[in-house]
């Protein structure tokens with residue numbers, strides 16, 4: 001029988017429901033729920049029949065009294081540093097919500113702390129576990145479109161949020177684009193080298209900060225990655241993971257969260273254009289997906305050894321794309337990453 005794993009969940013707002021569900025499906029023992037708004041922790045405790053003893057409004061007390069093996073950090077981005085540093089110092093492993101941190105300096109400190117303590121610290125990048133995302137990675141790495149040269153993604157969603165996003169300086173780049181940037185690394189295996197970004201807040205936006213952005217990344221392996229996105233675009237919304245076109249030396253693959261498919265060159269070209277044929281990925285979609293799959297992989301690594309694909313030392317490269325884009329926008333010119 002698997003050894004019991006005790007979990008403390010920090011931050012009991014909107015996302016914590018998905019984490020509690022994942023904890024239940026992995027048979028983890030939730031020994032604590034902590035939130036600076038105690039009523040949020042109490043609500044989750046009631047919903048999941050956990051009793052009042054698990055509820056805390058202060059992290060130190062929760063760590064001391066419940067002695068968890070793992071902390072799930074579902075707090076707002078500004079709190080990730082404090083929660084993770086304290087949890088690692090208390091000898092816990094941490095799986096935290098994206099983005100890893102709200103600055104590169106803080107992110108580096110968190111990665112260093114994980115190395116010093118020898119504890120696992122990974123980040124929730126649930127888009128990596130969309131049903132057909134691994135199939136897309138496999139499709140691209142199979143060489144079906146040849147060598148990748150260009151990645152284009154459009155993300156256009158008119159999201160009428162309430163809460164922290166409406167007040168962020170860069171709600172799109174910091175809160176959402178991290179998913180797409182990370183997924184570009186998942187699909188291509190390439191890492192970022194430089195970025196030019198123009199972020200802006202379009203007319204009619206209901207955000208205080210810059211809710212739209214265009215970014216051009218130079219990636220390793222001579223790949224150019226173009227990202228166009230908006231949180232305040234009404235009509236013709238794209239899928240949450242965006243609408244993807246990946247161009248290679250032998251064809252073009254597309255992905256809209258469904259089955260990956262491509263048009264690839266067939267034989268010699270006649271006249272102006274090549275003859276192409278349509279090919280589809282034959283890979284089966286994941287059965288366990290999203291938050292549950294990411295939690296599952298993390299717990300499996302704890303139980304059996306191994307490194308989660310969203311380990312902080314790798315995930316910080318995706319975060320560096322976010323902060324590189326923000327710096328480029330501020331300077332009005334391309335910056336190295």
Ligand SMILES: NC(=O)c1ccc[n+]([C@@H]2O[C@H](COP(=O)([O-])OP(=O)(O)OC[C@H]3O[C@@H](n4cnc5c(N)ncnc54)[C@H](O)[C@@H]3O)[C@@H](O)[C@H]2O)c1
Pocket residue numbers: 010011012013014015016034035036037040059074075076077079082097098099124125126163164175
């Ligand atoms: N992976 C995804 O698909 C996805 C989707 C939405 C949000 N998120 C991320 O999840 C995180 C939480 O987002 P949300 O929508 O649940 O936000 P939310 O505001 O609904 O909930 C955050 C909770 O954290 C609590 N909190 C804040 N500081 C705290 C602290 N120091 N200690 C304890 N509790 C604290 C707040 O009181 C609140 O209850 C963010 O990092 C966000 O970017 C991820």
